[in-house]
């Protein structure tokens with residue numbers, strides 16, 4: 058995007074997804090002035106590859122709800138934390154410039170953001186909700202009555218090192 062002051066190319070310094078759109082902070086490569094642009098929600102049109110090769114629209118609310126279910130035994134994690142994780146992930150995906158993404162990339166982005174907030178929740182996600190190819194399996198976070206395997210991950214007890222790849 059061209060700088061509104063001098064017309065030179067600008068670069069993005071920060072992308073945030075807000076309820077009403079995508080906000081980008083930019084800095085001009087020439088005059089170094091900073092400015093902010095807005096894009097309406099929906100314009101990114103992000104899609105995710107499903108395991109059967111089909112694609113579906115990326116839905117950050119769906120990701121938020123799944124994260125809430127995955128982390129429901131972690132009361133210290135606030136709904137706002139998870140919403141922010143989902144929106145930051147969406148922003149990072151938009152920044153790649155690719156229309157279609159994978160659940161493996163989403164999983165890595167989620168873990169990057171969740172680990173500093175709650176290491177145990179991130180470890181639980183890594184152990185219980187990734188498939189062999191590292192793809193996030195949101196359907197495993199769906200409710201109907203079944204508790205996911207716990208593998209000894211409880212409050213205050215760090216069993217799995219999130220820095221280590223899942224088995």
Ligand SMILES: [Zn+2]
Nearest residue numbers: 060063085088
């Ligand atoms: Zn400029």
